[in-house]
Amino acid sequence: MQTIESIATDYRRRAEQAEANLKQVQRQIYRISLLRVVLFVGGIATAICLRHDGWMAWGGALAVTMLPFLALVKYHNRLFQRKDYAEKEAEVNHQELAALDYDTSAFADGNEYNDPAHLYAFDLDVYGPHSLFQYLNRTCTQPGKTRLAAWLGQHLEDKAAIEKRQEAVRELCAMIDFRQQFRILGLLHKGKSADEGELLEWAASPSVFRPRPLLRLMPYVVGGTNLLCLILVATGILSGTAWGLLWMCFALLSFVFTGQVTRVQNVYGKKLQILGTYARLLQLMDRQPLQAALLHDIKEESGRASNAILRLNRLMNELDQRNNYLMYTVLNGTFFWELWQMMRIERWKEQHAASLPGWLDAIGRTDALMSLATFAYNHPDYTYPTLTDATEQSFTFRATALGHPLMRRDRCVRNDFRMEQRPEFIIITGANMAGKSTYLRTVGINFLLACLGAPVCATDMTLTPVRLLTSLRTSDSLSDNESYFFAELKRLKLIIDKLQEGERLFIILDEILKGTNSTDKQKGSLALIRQFMSLQANGIIATHDLALGTLADAFPDRIRNYRFEADITGDTLTFSYRLRPGVAQNMNACFLMQKMGIAVTE
Structure with missing residues (x-):
């Protein structure tokens, strides 16, 4: 079994190897750059020297130098791709080293998904800075980021589905080379990450040119006419001038479509370029000997997506040639190339648009699974929970040495949790700062991880997956003219409604009915728990x-009491953060007030 130290050593080795590769490639780039300059200057100089010896002499000299020059240009571009890959590989491994030390600032925090009204995400810090999302997130695509956020916001409740995802995470966890290649390829895309909705919007948009039969014929008519004119000119029947005038008319006529093509290209051209990256990710996945059922399902869903998407990417890149005005004019005058190219793209859309959502979903799910697998790999001491089926009278949530995954491992105090029947509640009492709220979040976060199909921060866990619902940090709302107390009542009403509708819930509450006086609070709290x-x-x-x-x-x-105690010895206040049975005996509010210089009357 690996340890944190061995994992860190491996990341460090990979980063150092990538940096060594980067230096080697940079040296090659420098040498090739010099050689290109020598060939270019040498070719031009030789051609000038041989200019009086006939075109064959100076043309041959140019060919001897320029052909290798062009070959080196292509090789040079490949070297730059290798350079980019090595840079990103080093960066990825340095990020993982930082993450092992709880620095996840390099990863998106998903704050845009935060919703104070969510059933549990806001309470458990699922999204936002220093959140669970940021700790898990290793996605390299927009669909992947969206899927990971959705999984965290709507966890699984089906035992079979969770076990299926666990199987996939376990398999990917062991495939670090594949996971890193996947992430690096995704991160190498230099353009903006197209929103998944915009890609689907393009796929669903109607074709502009192909529905019109006359436009579909025009490239063939213009191309055929030019071919006929070429034959007539070659046989002396038609003058070259006449053909040239006709060709110019065709070129001018082709500009009628330029405005529409430009609008389409401006809106979707750059966005669709990312599909080339997605295709390479799918190709990489296709090459892996994956065994898990969920991964097989994803591969089947993607089908032959990589080849189809690469074809669209090539078509879009070819359309970019219209930025070369000389080639653009020549091709348009010859066979209405611009119109022809747009109809090829529209034909692709008609053939594959219905499959695009499934392909994007396959990429997104794979990318999100990579994040869970990296989390599992980085925590070899975590365990996959055993799941039990939900029945009318049963509920199980047992965990040994349960800890919060976002707390530093050298400071995290772990406690057990046990609940083995339905209904059942645990009431935690304790002093301020003794660890009650942290324990609630520890229980909630690990419950969520278990229902994601990820390993949990415990030595073992058995769980019946049900819906998680919390009320830990209810807030008032000025915009809705809503008081704190009313907001909390709405939350509790939501819980009651869901229970009355027959939903099975695991509820986590912190200091209920905080917004009212102590007598009302006590009476209401007792009544609420009885109703639960x-x-x-x-x-x-x-x-x-x-x-x-x-x-x-x-x-x-059905109800058990546990406590977190604050131990006061003389002027010293200490916390063990250990869960103990029973009701709390010590309170520390007055002690803390006195320590801060606030007079407290005995």
């Missing part, structure tokens, strides 16, 4: 209200 029990709910609640601990007397087999 009657609705067969499972969950965990943290509170400062020690009276809630008395509920264990009313539901001795």
Whole structure:
């Protein structure tokens, strides 16, 4: 089994190898650049020296030097591609080294997906700076980023689906070369990442030119006419001047379509270029001997996508030749090339538009799975949870040495969790800063990871997947003229409604009914938990209200009390962050106020 140290050593080795390759390629680029200059200058100088010896002499000299020059240009471009790859490979491995030390600033944080009204994401810091999304995110495509965010925001509840994803993550976890190649290829795209919706919008848009039969015939008519004129000129029947005038008329007529073509190219041209990157990613995936059922499904869904997408990419690149005005004019005058090219692109769209959403989904799911696999690889001490089927009377959530994955491993205090029946609630009491809220988030984050198909920060876990719903940091809303207390009531009403509709929930609440007086709060909290029990709910609640601990007397087999204590010895306040059975005995608010110079009357 690997360790964090061995993984860091491997990333460091890969980064150093990439940097060595980069230096080697840079030296080659320098040498080839010099050789190109020598060939170019030498060819021109030789041609000048031989200019009086006839065109064959100076033309031959140019050919001898310029042909190798052109070959070196092509080789030079390949060297620059290798240089870009080596730079990105070194960067990727340095990022992973930083991530092992909990620095994930290089990765997108997904803050755009944050929604305070979400069932759990806002409470558990799923999106945003220093979030779970940022910690997991290794996506290199927009569809991948979108899928990962969607998975985090709508976790799986089906045991078979989670196990299927676990299988795929396990397989990809062991394929570090494939994962890094996939990510590097995706990151090498230098243009803007086209939004998936814009690509689908293009695929769904109607064709402009092909529906008109006359336009479909025109390239053939113009091309055939020019070919006939060439034959007539060659046989002396038609003068070259007449053909030239006709050709110019064709060239001028072709400009009628230029405006429409330009609009299409401006809107979609750059966006569609990223499809070339997607095609190479699919090709890379096709070459892998993947065994997991989910990965097989994705490969089948993508089908022959890579070849089809590469063909579209070539068509779009060819259309870019219209920026070369000389070639553009010559080709248009010869056979309405611009119109012909647009109809080839539209024909591709008609043939493959229906498949494009599936291809993008295949890329997105693969990319998102790569993130989960990298997370699994970087945490060899994490475990994949065992899943149980949900039944009317059963619910299981057992975990040993449960820790928060975003807390530094050398500071993370791990605790157990056990819940093995339905309904059942755990009530956590404790002093300020003793660890209650962190424990709730630890439970919630690992529950979410388990339902994603990822490994969890525990030595073992058994879980019945159900819907997760939290209320940890409800906030008021000035724009909606909504008080804090009313916002919390709406959240609790949402939970009750879902339970009454028959949904199975795992509920995490922190200090419920904070926005009212202590008497109302206590009365309301007791009533709420009793209602949860009657609705067969499972969950965990943290509170400062020690009276809630008395509920264990009313539901001795269904409600259990645990506590986080603050230990006060003289003037010293210490926290063990260890979960203990029972109701909290020590409170520290007055002690902390006195330490900060705030007078507290005995």
